[in-house]
Amino acid sequence: MYRSTSTPADDNGCGWFHLSPARKVCPAHSGRTQARWVVLGAGFTGLAAARQLALHYPDDQVVLVEAQQVGFGASGRNSGFAIDLPHDIGAPDYIGHLPTARMNLKLNLRAQAILKQLINDRGIDCQLRPDGKYQAAIEDKGMAVLEAYRSGLDKLGQPYEMIDSPDLPAHLGTDFYRKALYTPGTLLLQPAALAKGLAESLPDNVTLYENTVITHVEQGQRITLKHNNGEIIADQLLLTNNAFASHFGFLPGRLLPIFTYASMTRPLTEQEQEHLGGKPTWGIIPADPFGSTLRRTPDQRLLVRNSFSFNADGRAHQRYLDRAARQHRASFDRRFPMFSGMPFEYTWGGSMCLSRNHLSHFGTLAPNVHGALCCNGLGITRGTATGTLLADWLAGERDELVDFLLASEGPNCNPPEPLLTLGVNLNLRWGQHRAGLES
Numbered sequence: 110m111y112r113s114t115s116t117p118a119d120d121n122g123c124g125w126f127h128l129s130p131a132r133k134v135c136p137a138h139s140g141r142t143q144a145r146w147v148v149l150g151a152g153f154t155g156l157a158a159a160r161q162l163a164l165h166y167p168d169d170q171v172v173l174v175e176a177q178q179v180g181f182g183a184s185g186r187n188s189g190f191a192i193d194l195p196h197d198i199g200a201p202d203y204i205g206h207l208p209t210a211r212m213n214l215k216l217n218l219r220a221q222a223i224l225k226q227l228i229n230d231r232g233i234d235c236q237l238r239p240d241g242k243y244q245a246a247i248e249d250k251g252m253a254v255l256e257a258y259r260s261g262l263d264k265l266g267q268p269y270e271m272i273d274s275p276d277l278p279a280h281l282g283t284d285f286y287r288k289a290l291y292t293p294g295t296l297l298l299q300p301a302a303l304a305k306g307l308a309e310s311l312p313d314n315v316t317l318y319e320n321t322v323i324t325h326v327e328q329g330q331r332i333t334l335k336h337n338n339g340e341i342i343a344d345q346l347l348l349t350n351n352a353f354a355s356h357f358g359f360l361p362g363r364l365l366p367i368f369t370y371a372s373m374t375r376p377l378t379e380q381e382q383e384h385l386g387g388k389p390t391w392g393i394i395p396a397d398p399f400g401s402t403l404r405r406t407p408d409q410r411l412l413v414r415n416s417f418s419f420n421a422d423g424r425a426h427q428r429y430l431d432r433a434a435r436q437h438r439a440s441f442d443r444r445f446p447m448f449s450g451m452p453f454e455y456t457w458g459g460s461m462c463l464s465r466n467h468l469s470h471f472g473t474l475a476p477n478v479h480g481a482l483c484c485n486g487l488g489i490t491r492g493t494a495t496g497t498l499l500a501d502w503l504a505g506e507r508d509e510l511v512d513f514l515l516a517s518e519g520p521n522c523n524p525p526e527p528l529l530t531l532g533v534n535l536n537l538r539w540g541q542h543r544a545g546l547e548s
Contacts, residue, residue, distance in 0.1 A: 111326045464519075
């Protein structure tokens with residue numbers, strides 16, 4: 110039996126969650142339930158896995174368990190980029206090993222196709238926009254990254270447009286950046302609204318339990334998940350809870366819950382929109398991985414995301430949120446001096462599950478326990494693809510993408526504590542400092 114060493118606890122400031130359509134929250138689990146399939150974690154990976162299992166096994170009941178509300182956790186806290194291209198932040202050109210990059214491109218495109226069909230068929234209101242993304246730079250280091258990224262895209266045969274500073278205000282309004290590389294294939298969306306909409310449109314043979322915090326996992330011929338008000342017994346357990354899998358004893362010392370932080374303004378007035386200029390919606394990712402991500406949303410809010418912390422317990426901590434809010438103020442005012450001091454309506458943090466070698470886990474973890482874990486910053490597309498493919502594989506289906514995922518060596522080992530926490534947080538602080546004006 111494994112007792113969880115930590116349980117999810119996110120802050121209550123996520124603008125995406127509070128601005129997304131309201132839904133009736135599913136009851137928490139109580140009593141004793143048995144099921145052939147249990148999926149733990151109702152983010153994008155778990156929602157995809159539960160849906161696909163239910164389609165493969167229409168006569169089986171699939172149980173999906175979420176510790177908080179759907180859309181309140183990590184899946185609802187990212188910046189809403191469903192990226193098509195490989196995004197290997199460990200490679201100088203963001204592309205890395207070319208055959209691997211081509212497979213990751215296929216994975217991301219598969220996820221985009223799945224999501225577009227579900228959004229269209231189910232009428233999910235998640236502000237989906239085929240706007241592409243800008244990767245923008247101000248520092249010399251960032252400019253060099255854009256040139257390297259362009260070279261990688263050339264090798265991969267993917268389209269892009271390099272935009273110089275005189276032309277950028279027509280795209281973005283702000284004249285802060287010196288250069289940007291635009292790629293057209295990214296979808297922009299409201300992540301919490303998407304997660305909620307996917308939960309509302311699950312097949313009838315999926316039972317979702319929210320606000321159900323699993324505290325113990327007991328392995329045996331069957332898997333027993335215990336919580337304060339009962340237990341769920343599974344023939345097969347799918348772990349789709351990212352770094353929290355390690356708190357149940359799976360992939361110990363291999364997963365890194367890295368928190369990043371965002372702030373969002375009120376909607377711009379019509380006069381402010383005219384003053385800003387540029388396109389009505391866009392998304393910017395930084396050339397430097399430690400820089401600032403920005404969004405101009407369909408409801409005309411401006412979002413800035415930067416700052417990082419390693420929270421080993423996977424839970425939010427106010428001191429990091431307060432520090433990030435100060436950085437957001439400085440980053441926003443540099444980019445939008447015409448709106449200097451504009452209040453933020455929302456500030457929040459959210460976790461990404463990373464590994465030191467930027468690899469994920471896909472496949473069996475223990476007898477009757479399987480996982481799709483560690484999306485390395487691509488939760489929307491990577492989570493959707495791997496959750497779907499994990500269910501396909503368990504149903505006996507194989508294709509080149511499943512074989513590619515199964516062949517991965519998975520996340521490598523981290524240094525022991527306390528060196529891990531000290532080292533990761535020092536590295537994060539140093540990276541943010543070195544990013545300079547990109548932050």
